[in-house]
Amino acid sequence: MSASRTERLLNLLIALLNTRYGLRRSELRQKVYHDTTSNDISFGRMFERDKSELRQFGFEVETVLDLGWGSDDPATTRYRIGKESNRLPDVSLTPGERTVLILAARLWEQAALGSAAVNAVRKLQAAGELPDAELPAGVQPRIRPAGQAFEDLLAAIHAQHPVSFRYLAGSTGKEEERLVEPWGLGSRFGQWYLVGQDRTRGAKRFFRLSRLTSAVTILDKEPTTAPAGFNVRAELAGLHELPVRSAVVDVQAGRLLGLRKRATAAAPAAAPAAAPGAERVVESVAGAGPGAGRDRLTVPFRDAGTLGEELASYGPRVLVVSPPELATAVRRRLAAAARFAAAPAPAVAFAEVFRQAGPAKRGRKRTSEDQLKRMLQLVPFLVHNQGLHISEVAATFGVTRKELEEDLRILICSGLPEGYPDELLDIQWDDDHVFISQDLELNRPVRFTVEEACALLTGLETLNGLPELAEGSALESVTLKLMAAAGKEGLKAASFSGPEVGPENSATLATAREAIRTGAQLRLTYFSPQRDTVSERDVDPRRLYSLDNTWYLEAYCHSAQGLRNFRLDRIETLQPNGRPVSRAAGPADGFPVKLFTPNDDDTLVVVELTRRGAGLADDYYAERTAALPDGGMLAEIRFGSTDWLPMFVAQHGGTVRILAPVALAEAAREWIDAALAQYED
Template sequence: MSASRTERLLNLLIALLNTTYGLRRSELRDKVYHDTTSTDVAFGRMFERDKNELRRIGFDVETVTDKGWGSDDPATTRYRIGKESNRLPDVSLTPAECTVLILAAQLWEHAALGSAAVNAVRKLQASGGLADAELPAGVQPRIRPAGQAFEDLVAAMHAQHPVSFRYLAGSTGKEEERLVEPWGLGSRFGQWYLVGHDRARGDKRFFRLSRFTSAVTVLTKERFAPPSDFNVREELSSLPELPVQSAVVDVAAGALHGLRTRAHAAAPGPAAAPPQAGRDRLSVPYRDVETLAEELASYGPRVRVVSPPELVTSVRRRLTAAAAFTAAPVPAIAFPAGSPQGGAPRHPRKRTSEDQLARMLQLVPFLVHNQGLHISEVAANFGITRQELEADLRILICSGLPEGYPDDLLDIQWDDDHVTISQDLDLKRPVRFTVEEACALLTGLETLNGLPELAEGGALESVTLKLMAAAGEEGLKAAALSAPEVGPGNLAALETAREAIRSGTQLRLRYFSPLRDTVSERDIDPLRLYSLDNTWYLEAYCHSAQGLRNFRLDRIEALAPTGRPAAETAKASDSVPVKLFTPNDDDAVVVVELTRRGAGLADEYYAERTAELPDGGLLAEIRFGSTDWLPMFVAQHGGTARILEPGGVAEASRQWLAAALAQYED
């Protein structure tokens, strides 16, 4: 990242914003660029690149041409940026609207649009449009990260670049290379779909992300134009739900209680060999082969698929890929100095002048509306280190009007570690939402329609209308993204838990634990409800475990009040939105290698440190409460994740996969 280029772009922006008449290129070259060495052609190329970067951020650089009076008086071209260019319109929100908006932004926590949602909320804070709001207990929905393919597709879709990937065709069962113009992404029937123009077939096609068998390659040198009236939700509504089919599996006797609850004994087939001793033959209903294959592969040697053949093939393919990855050479395990520990994972951010300038344009209005904040608090708000923030501030205080006096420079002080700004040079209003920011908020608001308590009262509708007006054309592009429903499935357990939270009552639950493959009864003090897509969780103090635990509502077999009050010492965790995993001192620290396809798992499992690998993969250091289920984790992800350390867990994974594959050997 070039600090000099960032400073030059900022000074160019300030100069063009603060001129009414406009500045000639010769004036800009002399007063802003201080360029005396390059040729006119070289300077012209640099100036055009800088203008394009400002336009990419959203500032419309106007060109004004004055015609000369004669042949000896050539035309004069001047440049300027209007005062209202790319400024976020004033948005005033009520406390109820702010509550809904914050919930919509938090939906994306670690998904592709998480940082965009944070930036959008920060812009509203900087404009003074965000009032204090109290989040309701028991209503904290989130969207599950949809993997690295989702991240890459969102970026390509917004930049209008075509993509290529390998795809497992549902009609033929064969892997094929696809070249697609991504028009939209949406969720339907619990699956993420890409809708776009398949160039090889010359027509619109639907692609299920679970059938991608390679990483997504973005063709950055090519562009396309999507249909002007495209709406991914309307497109996906035309998809019929897959029919229910039956799979025949042999399951180890007494194992896999969760699978057994939705299965029944399979009738003996005329041609199939009987199950081995110690195995039960079951019939399992399913709709999607790949979804069931992911689950069955994780069970390793405890399950052998008998039919249908395409399910056998899919499970074997996943196990074979996982075994091959575990046998591959191990990279050097090293994390960058200063990698964050104990907090949210931070993948290496883009280190470009344009990214830094975009952050500075958020930083100035934020400081104007938050005078006197401690410098560490400002850095934390922007997700950067204190050193990075001070580097930004040093560039800002050297920037201002061309050849201006000291009063014509940005004036920011932080000598006492409290940051104040007294001269903002008309940068005090945040820039408009980017298309990613508009999509994050508007798609999140649409998703909240699935929660009756939010859909009622009008706040959801009114804040959506206000943000649509503020987002302008970028808001219209939100129709290219549709998130999954977050409405609860187990309404009875949800209402019982919600009433117990309101009344401070203890509950007794009967709960199935897939890790231990057992059903247990526990007394709990309920604290908070939240969701991940349409899967809801109950955070509670468990008296058996003597600590905070998260219980999936769809795994609760019975839930009823005990008649006793909840203990006053039990408190919900401070994280908002709540995490699925609460770290403890006796956790196992595991080093995981992820391919580029599986890189999103680092966020999903709250990696404490990450390091990029030369092939685009990732090393991740993750805390796990138990390592017993990690062989299942490796098998489930079919060649996109493997354990490197501890060595014993890595070896257990290899043995698990070998035993699973041995079942399918003739």
């Protein structure tokens, strides 16, 4: 949508909002469109497109007919927009409800629902219903959606279009093309699932997103409809967890402590002393079985795909003995990584941009649709927040001052058709403080979209997993208020459900929370899978946060002399050491948005990502990205340690490869080739 079309839509919206009896098409053509060249058919098509565009922004254009005439006569048909039917109802929130709502909105780490949650919060702020709230000290749960497939499927569900993709069936191990009517997305047993109608099989099916082997294609020319009363959480509740099975693997002696911790005895054979931190090493081999220098472990698992992803990352340090489907899963992932690494490399070229402190945001460029949506939030926000500094307004809407001033200049030129100066939007910011005195019925935000309702309501439902929130009444009451405000759009939130965010080790979480509250220093014993070591550290705890149900402690580590993030499930012991913290978090410090903070002296690595793996650019905070013709992308990422990058490439099996530095790319290829050679032998 061009800038001129943005202005035209805004003027059309103002005209239709400010008419009581409606305006005829001829009046709109003359006064809003100033159209004198196109014929009636061409103008009619343009007008219908604009009505559809306004509908997407939340405004329903009503058709009013003059009595005694039929709707087939355009001269007797008038159009208007009801002032109340498209507006967000008043939502009065208590301080406790505001706290819960902000926590729910901040759940979404990235992606479409993250943007939708931000827009929903802005609408509440624009209505003056969401002043600042005090958040719980040091606790922030977050959800990280499952990559680009998640984004595409969510868009298809909301647009009600079928999708196609290649899928690796868990029951047969075969990769097949699937054509599916998507009904809902949800998380169960730590995995994301799509629920929908498989058109090929003519039946409802569950598809695990980690088994998709191709990008998702949205077939936007066909409509679909979910069954009446569909609720994805109820559907997923019927899934049964896979039974526990045993895998036999040969592991390099003294390596992979994390895998050894999970090992169980397979036979009453004498075993040597375990490596530090290991609980049970099953069988020592001296010239027999797995071969010299290796230990044979029996590891419990439920799903071959999940364990296969982990074992593939270990490369030549592990060899799967049984079961065959686990060996196949590892070999398939390694082979895909090898093929991608051997493919011709694209030319590496990034647009010259100023590198900022934060990561580059992946996603489509801002469009005129984004601008109009922002302006429709901006006017009511200014009405309820008079006199804010222009830089504060820009920061609230996530734009630069230049972009905000472009919005304001369009707004002050918009108003009633052929109106007088006092019938235009009146906004002043000459002294850098923004005031609005004429809003032309744009003083209330538009009702929630499906995505916005889904982001907030699903977030609130997900917070039920935190006992300290679920026990209070604020969570239940704010959910009821948001459901009422969302209306029919809120009912569509049943097509989506988030993962459980409750921690597995509540005792460790409670100890860390108490230390944060009292300012006590902690001593912890921590297992690092990248270094394959166990160490003791004294840390100053700052805050706790989660990605899905994996919880992290952000703390200043005195051994590393820097800020570090420790996974709670890798902390073996945690207790106060009797000393107070020496580096307390400041009151202005926000919740962490990164699992690590790159430094200027870190190694700059250029990777190529397929369309399926494009989400890794966000996960690892790429500084620059460049789109590729096939839908993939180049990403420039800083890594403090590069020793584990071959593991990273092998784990993601054909969705990422290293292009530069060349030495790292070669190390990754050698790692994968050595791992594959074991299975070929």
